[in-house]
Amino acid sequence: MYKNKSFLALIPARGGSKGIPYKNIVKVNGKPLIQYTIDEALHSNFLDRIVVSTDDEKIAEISKKCGAEVPFLRPKQLADDNAKTIDVLLHALHELKKNGKVYDYLVLLQPTQPLRKSWHIDEAINLIVDKQEESLVSVSPVREHPILMRTINKDGKVQNLLKTQSTIRRQDFPTYYKVNGAIYINKINDNFNKSTSLNDNKLAYKMSKKYDLDIDEPIDLEIFKFFISRKVNNSNL
Numbered sequence: 027m028y029k030n031k032s033f034l035a036l037i038p039a040r041g042g043s044k045g046i047p048y049k050n051i052v053k054v055n056g057k058p059l060i061q062y063t064i065d066e067a068l069h070s071n072f073l074d075r076i077v078v079s080t081d082d083e084k085i086a087e088i089s090k091k092c093g094a095e096v097p098f099l100r101p102k103q104l105a106d107d108n109a110k111t112i113d114v115l116l117h118a119l120h121e122l123k124k125n126g127k128v129y130d131y132l133v134l135l136q137p138t139q140p141l142r143k144s145w146h147i148d149e150a151i152n153l154i155v156d157k158q159e160e161s162l163v164s165v166s167p168v169r170e171h172p173i174l175m176r177t178i179n180k181d182g183k184v185q186n187l188l189k190t191q192s193t194i195r196r197q198d199f200p201t202y203y204k205v206n207g208a209i210y211i212n213k214i215n216d217n218f219n220k221s222t223s224l225n226d227n228k229l230a231y232k233m234s235k236k237y238d239l240d241i242d243e244p245i246d247l248e249i250f251k252f253f254i255s256r257k258v259n260n261s262n263l
Contacts, residue, residue, distance in 0.1 A: 028072040028151050033211075034122070034129040035073045035147075037063055037094065038114050039137050040105040041082030045243050050080075050137050051088050052247065055254040059241065060085070062140035064092040069144035072151045073133065079118045081105035097121065112222050119214065134210040134224065138241040140250060142208040142233075150209045150231040160218075161227035162211040165203035166238040172202055203230065206238045 027033070039060055043049040051058040060078070067076045078089040078096050081104070086096040098121045104114050115132060122128070131154070133147065146164070154162040173194075175187040186192060209231060210224045241247055 027074055029155050031130040031155055032074045033072055033131045033133050033151060034119075034214075035067045035070070035076045035133045035135055036115060036118050037067070037076070037078045037089075037135050037137055038111065039078055039080045039082075039085050039089065040100070040109070041080065041085055042105060042107070044107075046241070046247060048084075049241065049247075051085055054140075054247070054251055058088050058092070059140060060089060060137040061092045063135050063137045063142070064089065064094045066142060066144040066147065067135055068093050070147045070151075071144075072148055074129065075127075077118060077122070079114055097125070111224060112220060116218075116220065129214055132212050132214055132218070134212075136207050139206065139208040139239065140241065141237040141239045141253070143237070146231075146233060146237070147209060150211055153231055154211050154213075154229055157229055159229040160213040160215070162209070162229040162231055163225065163227035164206050164209040164231045164233050166206040166233050166235040168202045168204050169235060169238075171196075171199050173199055203232070206233060207240055208233060208237065 037060065039050040046052060050060045064076065067073055076094045078086065078094045079100050080086050080089065080096065081100040081102055086099065089096050100114065100117065103109065104117055115134065119132065150162055150164065172187050173190065173192050176184040177187060179185055205225050210227055212218050212222065212227065239246065239250060241250060
């Protein structure tokens with residue numbers, strides 16, 4: 027609860043994963059990947075409830091042992107490669123509402139962004155409520171600057187992605203940000219529906235790029251394991 031507003035944290039974790047089998051519960055330093063997100067959510071000062079949406083009994087059991095709630099299992103059609111995140115979120119809200127549970131805001135925390143900290147969550151909640159906005163998305167400065175990016179036309183010639191002069195000093199590059207997938211917050215009202223595009227949430231919550239890690243491919247998992255082994259995210263982050 028923050029300023030009399032209630033916050034539901036939803037962690038989506040389907041069983042199917044082609045790149046890394048059972049990615050959401052793969053062990054990293056003795057902990058399932060999803061636990062890193064659950065732990066930080068549990069340490070938030072403002073989250074009222076932490077729910078995992080999954081179609082998989084094994085993930086459900088592990089999530090509950092880690093301290094999250096799994097009050098329902100997600101239908102299989104909402105757990106295949108074509109399922110949309112917004113549909114998963116609306117399904118969860120519907121299931122919870124059937125039991126009389128309603129909230130002011132939904133906080134989406136994807137388990138594949140394990141470097142996000144509890145204070146990031148709380149700062150984002152502070153920001154969206156204090157700014158009186160309906161939607162927020164976390165962003166990080168880009169690593170590969172778009173000023174150096176090019177497309178190639180049908181004649182094989184390069185074309186600038188940005189319509190600006192690119193022969194400038196790197197330290198003079200304008201700052202660009204990308205959606206990093208760590209935190210999405212949406213006010214739960216009629217505007218939050220099937221047409222909602224989460225990546226187009228309006229209010230920006232800026233995060234340092236050192237927290238920007240998306241576990242998508244095996245190499246990402248190895249990078250995270252390296253961070254954990256060096257205790258980077260405990261002592262320096």
